[in-house]
Amino acid sequence: xxxxxxxxxxxxxxxxxxxxxxxxxxxxxxxxxxxxxxxxxxxxxxxxxxxxxxxxxxxxxxxxxxxxxxxxxxxxxxxxxxxxxxxxxxxxxxxxxxxxxxxxxxxxxxxxxxxxxxxxxxxxxxxxxxxxxxxxxxxxxxxxxxxxxxxxxxxxxxxxxxxxx
Amino acid sequence: xxxxxxxxxxxxxxxxxxxxxxxxxxxxxxxxxxxxxxxxxxxxxxxxxxxxxxxxxxxxxxxxxxxxxxxxxxxxxxxxxxxxxxxxxxxxxxxxxxxxxxxxxxxxxxxxxxxxxxxxxxxxxxxxxxxxxxxxxxxxxxxxxxxxxxxxxxxxxxxxxxxxxxxxxxxxxxxxxxxxxxxxxxxxxxxxxxxxxxxxxxxxxxxxxxxxxxxxxxxxxxxxxxxxxxxxxxxxxxxx
Numbered sequence: 001x002x003x004x005x006x007x008x009x010x011x012x013x014x015x016x017x018x019x020x021x022x023x024x025x026x027x028x029x030x031x032x033x034x035x036x037x038x039x040x041x042x043x044x045x046x047x048x049x050x051x052x053x054x055x056x057x058x059x060x061x062x063x064x065x066x067x068x069x070x071x072x073x074x075x076x077x078x079x080x081x082x083x084x085x086x087x088x089x090x091x092x093x094x095x096x097x098x099x100x101x102x103x104x105x106x107x108x109x110x111x112x113x114x115x116x117x118x119x120x121x122x123x124x125x126x127x128x129x130x131x132x133x134x135x136x137x138x139x140x141x142x143x144x145x146x147x148x149x150x151x152x153x154x155x156x157x158x159x160x161x162x163x164x165x
Numbered sequence: 166x167x168x169x170x171x172x173x174x175x176x177x178x179x180x181x182x183x184x185x186x187x188x189x190x191x192x193x194x195x196x197x198x199x200x201x202x203x204x205x206x207x208x209x210x211x212x213x214x215x216x217x218x219x220x221x222x223x224x225x226x227x228x229x230x231x232x233x234x235x236x237x238x239x240x241x242x243x244x245x246x247x248x249x250x251x252x253x254x255x256x257x258x259x260x261x262x263x264x265x266x267x268x269x270x271x272x273x274x275x276x277x278x279x280x281x282x283x284x285x286x287x288x289x290x291x292x293x294x295x296x297x298x299x300x301x302x303x304x305x306x307x308x309x310x311x312x313x314x315x316x317x318x319x320x321x322x323x324x325x326x327x328x329x330x331x332x333x334x335x336x337x338x339x340x341x342x343x344x345x346x347x348x349x350x351x352x353x354x355x356x357x358x359x360x361x362x363x364x365x366x367x368x369x370x371x372x373x374x375x376x377x378x379x380x381x382x383x384x385x386x387x388x389x390x391x392x393x394x395x396x397x398x399x400x401x402x403x404x405x
Contacts, residue, residue, distance in 0.1 A: 018254045031256050065254035065262075067304075068289050068296065073255075118257065124303055124321065125257075134256045 004050050006160045007042050010153065011058055014038045019065065030138050035062065036077065036110060037142055037149050040103050043084045045094075045153065052081040069121060076114035080106055096147040104143035111135030233389055236280035244391040245269055247277075250294065259302035259324060261285075263390060266293045274352060276393045282358035282381030283307070283346060284390050295392075299384055300359065301327055308349035309359055311342045320344070320359060320378065327360060332374040338362055344378055354393070 014035035022031040035058040043051045059073035066073075084106050091098065112135065115127045234246070245265055253260035265271050267290045277284040277297045285299040300307055305322035309329060316336040318329040329344060342362040348355025364377035 019251060022254070023251055031254065033255075062254050065251075066260060067253075067255070067258045115257070122304055126303075130257060138256065 002161050003042075003046055003048060004054070006156055007039070007051055007054055009160075010038045010042065010156065011035060011054060014058065015061055018062070027141055028137060030134065030141060032141055032145060033062075033107070033138070034149075036080075036107065037103055037146060038153070039077065039081055040084055040106050041099060041146065041150050041153050043081050044088050044099055044102060045157070047085050047088055049085070052078055052085065055081040067118070069118075072117050072121075073114055075117060076110050079113055080110040083109065096150060099150050100143040100146040103146045104139040107139040107142045108135055111138065230389065233280050233391070243394040244278075245271065245394060247295075247390050247392055249388055249390065253296075257324075258304075259299040259322065259384070260288065261297045261299060261387070261390075263295050263297055263392070264293070265392060266290050266295050268292045270394060271295050271392055275395070276353055276357075277390045278357060278393060279382055279387060279390055281383075282360065283353065284382055284384075284387065286352065287392060297390070301325065301380065301384055307353055307359065308347045309344050310347040311336075311338055311362070312345050313342050314338075317347060317349075318344075318376070327378040327380060329362070329376040329378055330373060332376060334367060334372060334374055336374065338365060338374065338376060340364065342376075344376075 014037075017034035018031070021034070025032075039051055039055050039058060042048075055077035056074040059075070059077035060070055062073040062077075063070045084102070087102060087106070091102075111131065115125070115130055115135070119125050119127050247263035247265040249261050250264045251262035263277075271287060271290050273287055273290060275287045277286060283300055285297045285302070285305065288296045288298040290296075298305055299322070300320065301322040301324060303322050303324050305320075307320040308317070309320045310317045314337065316332060316338060318332040321328050321330055332338065340362050344359045344362065346353040346355055346357045346359060358381045360378040360380045362376045363379040365374060366377070367374040
């Protein structure tokens with residue numbers, strides 16, 4: 001329960017960052033998906049199924065703040081977080097570098113899933129171009145900011161979950 | 166006289182030393198005062214610069230808003246002034262959020278313009294804010310025509326710009342031609358400036374020409390827009 005409340009808190013911070021902070025902070029013209037990074041980092045650390053469902057909620061918020069197809073990012077977030085739960089079984093994701101690398105890989109996967117669904121709805125969408133110009137650079141950016149997010153998550157865990165973290 | 170002659174060197178020496186000490190002391194005290202005064206003046210200068218900056222910003226904002234409002238007053242149709250308060254949360258779509266919604270009578274598919282030209286259409290509304298799909302969004306389609314010779318085409322958003330496609334292959338268009346909305350489709354009113362032709366692409370085997378457009382509106386810098394409310398007599402606008 002504490003983990004869920006902590007995740008919800010981080011999610012609200014992520015929403016704030018996505019709406020307000022991204023308006024002013026656009027490295028290489030790209031908007032960082034703070035919600036996705038936070039949920040991925042939390043999933044890598046706790047591997048709770050509830051985080052995947054929280055991802056649906058986060059995705060739907062992102063849907064309403066962008067194209068308006070409610071559920072599109074909800075699906076891509078859900079699938080990505082489910083796969084992230086499996087990914088941590090394959091490697092030791094508890095160092096800054098490993099988590100950053102994993103977040104980058106999962107960002108590419110999330111981008112591919114969302115663009116694939118979007119491609120079904122929007123026939124003019126140039127998926128390969130968007131993958132190259134948007135998703136890949138974004139994955140690198142996500143990898144770069146992940147250590148800071150991870151540090152914040154650890155700080156949050158120490159304060160709100162305590163010994164169970 | 167003799168005494169004076171004897172004491173003169175001593176007197177001048179003492180006077181010189183005293184004078185030096187006095188001058189040094191005064192200079193030191195003065196320096197402190199000058200230093201403090203300097204600090205005070207620097208602070209005042211900073212305050213003045215800040216005030217000047219505010220005045221410049223107010224002045225720029227005043228002229229910008231005045232030109233937009235004068236533009237709105239010229240038109241018979243009702244326009245709702247809105248400020249842009251955000252943009253799309255993802256990197257794939259060109260959406261702007263405005264601070265007017267259904268409480269201000271806005272509805273989906275209302276047209277959004279600026280003095281410079283067409284901005285887009287309202288994609289969705291909530292009570293206090295709406296999302297505007299810009300005409301450069303890759304989902305946007307605007308029926309348009311070249312103002313000079315009335316050649317028709319369809320404007321597609323390309324995320325970072327616009328293209329006018331489906332232009333008759335025999336149509337004579339040239340760089341710099343003004344492109345306006347044609348009013349076909351009953352969504353965008355006729356005659357709103359969209360941009361200028363900046364490049365033409367056509368290959369012999371293709372049925373249509375494609376023209377690259379420079380937008381009339383600088384979408385990176387817009388801060389205010391007008392949403393057009395359709396009047397009863399305005400048959401050019403249709404609302405879902």
